[in-house]
Amino acid sequence: MSKFEQQRQEKLARAKELGVEPYGNRYEGTEPAEEIKGRFKEDDPTQQANCAGRIALLRDIGKLIFITLRDRSGTIQVGLSKKLLGEQWESAKLLDLGDIIGASGPLARTKTGEITIWADHLTLLSKCLLPPPEKFHGLADIDQRYRQRYVDLWANPQVLERFKTRSAIITTIRNFLESKDFLEVETPMMQTIAGGAAARPFVTHHNSLGMDLFLRISPELFLKRLLVGGMERVFEINRNFRNEGLSRQHNPEFTMLEVYQAYGDYDVMMDLTEELVSLCVQKHCAGTRLQFGEFTIDFTRPWRRARYADLLKEYGGCDIDDLKAVRTKARQLNLDEAEMDDAVVVNEVFEATVEDNLIAPTFVIDYPAALCPLARRKKDDPKFASRFELFVARMELANAYTELNDPAEQYENFLNQLRGQEESLTKMDSDYVTALKYGMPPAGGLGIGIDRLVMVLTGAETIRDVVLFPLLRPAKAQG
């Protein structure tokens, strides 16, 4: 036990001797700190208030103690005096930074104008036994911030603020979709075939069934089964898991919104996406121009819609049909193009030349069909699929298409996909093909990466700042 902890244990023992119960029970009748300040009336000397929270700052000036109490809403000052507290004064002198207390009493301004609860009753609700972070700089060590998010959240108020916004954004999304008659559902996260995306899955094992299972990389194929079943408008907001490297934009588990609308197509989903994200910007951001790192992103509608092939020409300088030119460009970019399929080379060049230029919200539309095994080809130009991705600040924020509902074509696409697979992690999802044979209504489908959306809307440049407990290596064994 550290010296610091010992000192606080001793204080706790002294408080117990004074009859203080250091770990309190239910504490009722409180109001959020900011609401108390909001309802304060200047000319009413009879006001009372009761607030619970953590001691963020403490100024002991002898026979008076001023405390900055922090709760979920913000802060309020609590004033302690020997005169008002009486018998409790002695135990009040034992309070430390970080303790959780409840304080009630008259509400009044101090000489310097701070609205203050002058406590005539004080309750210790939980003793803080470990040293709190530095009160001005907060907790800065990045590793410790993520490992001990419970400290980060109260030591750095803007962290709590950001996660409150994340929660509010998700509520906005739910309300928006429910208002449009979409039904929220939950589909399996443990799957026998990890389909719906091109990514390596995590493998786990079911003991009594004696079989391996995959954590899902996407809910897509299950949600579309629901379209077959007659759930014409569904959505799911939940975790996907992909076994890949970590980066500023990638956490192995991440939250995805997927939406399916029967009788729609990708144009419908494009409008839906623009409407939904704009609503989030309007409700949760200061304006339509947001700062994100070095970029200022303008969300003013309508957003740019540009064809994949046109962007390739604009930024990559080559014609999508001129494969020689594309491969030449690939070599210029130091891409190892010799072993790649045509479609893959095209996409590598696209990623290397185009994506860094997509700062303002941009719908990239009509992807090469070979890259889209679950999307419907365009009738007038079958080399391309009715698919779009939304890019903001160089990040892929959304992915959507007109769903392929032809079982024969879907079966062919699955076969082609399997052909390229060396690791046989992906299997033919023949049940999904069976489902399509029963008939799936034509539909538009959409996926939005919630973490990335929250990043953009709250100005967080790393996904770890919008995930409460991002994946880390386990800490070394230690208290």
Add this chain to the structure above:
RNA sequence: GGGAGUGUAGCUCAGUUGGCAGAGCAACGGCCUUUUAAGCCGUAGGUCCUGGGUUCGAGUCCCAGCACUCUCACCA
């Protein structure tokens, strides 16, 4: 996995050319009834990430390892 950077008191950070280990905050003791990162006086607090090496002498230089950050790769 490759490259670059960081690691010093509970926290935030200095530390010169290789020459006694430092500050602010927090803590402990004292003074203070209107403070706002309260103030003033005093005290205590260190495996300088770990292990080797060079040197009379290493927080500082060299080698190896560990952790974290950034970046590239894997990955839509």
